[in-house]
Amino acid sequence: MNSNNKGSLVCVGTGIMMGAHITPISRQYIEKADVVFMSVTSHLTEAWIREMNSDVRNLQHFYSESFSRNKTYSQMVVAIVEEVKIGKNVCLALYGHPGVFALVAHKAIEELRQDGIYAKMEPGISAEDCLYADLGIDPGKFGCQQYEATQFMIYSRQVDSSAYLILWQISVAGDLSFTKNSSNLDNLSILVELLSKWYPLDHQVIVYEAQTLPVNSKRIETVALKDITKLELNGHSTLVIPPARELEINKSVENRLK
Ligand SMILES: C[S@@+](CC[C@H](N)C(=O)[O-])C[C@H]1O[C@@H](n2cnc3c(N)ncnc32)[C@H](O)[C@@H]1O
Incomplete structure (x- = not known):
């Protein structure tokens, strides 16, 4: 994680098979983050990620059938970027690979890098x-x-x-x-x-x-x-x-x- 007071973002993938596919480095980022964002529907997966960090926030509540997923993704990016900008070391944990057919991680990283803030992605099993x-x-x-x-x-x-x-x-x-x-x-x-x-x-x-x-x-x-x-x-x-x-x-x- 970043040691200056600007905050940082690391996007990790938890893999497809719960518990079996996560890489050691991704697990470390989840454990060490100030805040972990995830987007999961399975209670089992949610409980498993919550075991790794005490401040885990599920982004699922942003989904709605009454507006487009593009709007949902923008709202998720705003929520993540806000936490980084108040100085937190944030981890975004998505299933599979965080950058494969998944917009949010790419967009959040792009936005933060434009402001000179440390942001990166770790690969996962897709x-x-x-x-x-x-x-x-x-x-x-x-x-x-x-x-x-x-x-x-x-x-x-x-x-x-x-x-x-x-x-x-x-x-x-x-x-x-x-x-x-x-x-x-x-x-x-x-x-x-x-x-x-x-x-x-x-x-x-x-x-x-x-x-x-x-x-x-x-x-x-x-x-x-x-x-x-x-x-x-x-x-x-x-x-x-x-x-x-x-x-x-x-x-x-x-x-x-x-
Ligand atoms: C938004 S993408 C996310 C992909 C994910 N980031 C990854 O790395 O696999 C969702 C699509 O991934 C594929 N997918 C997700 N989970 C899968 C699974 N368990 N088996 C096969 N395909 C899957 C499906 O095509 C699904 O519609």
Whole structure:
């Protein structure tokens, strides 16, 4: 932590499996901070983080279905930055990796650094790391593209179907209000239609959920692309689309390299 009186921020990840994935350095930052902010819904996880520090504050109360998640994230950043600016050494503990498909840590660090205040991020084990281990995927074998599902839908993209495609936040794909917590079947149908530009409708895709607690288990469910509308999806679901065609050699570059 920073020793001057300006306060500091360290953003850490607690990993995906409660208690098992946290790194020693992240645990130390949580234990030594004046204030720890977290954003967790599980009582078990909350109790586990509270054991490490006596001043732990849950940011969950900022979420509301009546306004966009962007507003929620801005309010969280304000709450964190305020504590740092009154001179506290603050730790923001988020599940997974604090900077992977997670805005708040990046924004808080950026804002504090602009004011010359010490702020940094420690890496954590993300859902992506678990996915590679559980599904036996090496992203270096065929390549791997990944997008937030709604962003993937609303921007024009060129998908390389010879590589893996991972879509995050699949349960709220297409929710332009950024307020929802559950799937909308019409939006998922639009996603299927969009993906059918690159993949056959019977292409086998995987809904993946890593194990988060010793008492639950992982989910690896393989279905035809056209059937993702029939599945139960939740906030922990990630869609994995394996390659649908072989890698193609770029002859002209290969010849030049020879
Ligand atoms: C806001 S992002 C946070 C990701 C997190 N920072 C990380 O490092 O994994 C939430 C998305 O991560 C993915 N995710 C979170 N938990 C997961 C889990 N247990 N298994 C699979 N994917 C998960 C889902 O796509 C979910 O919609």
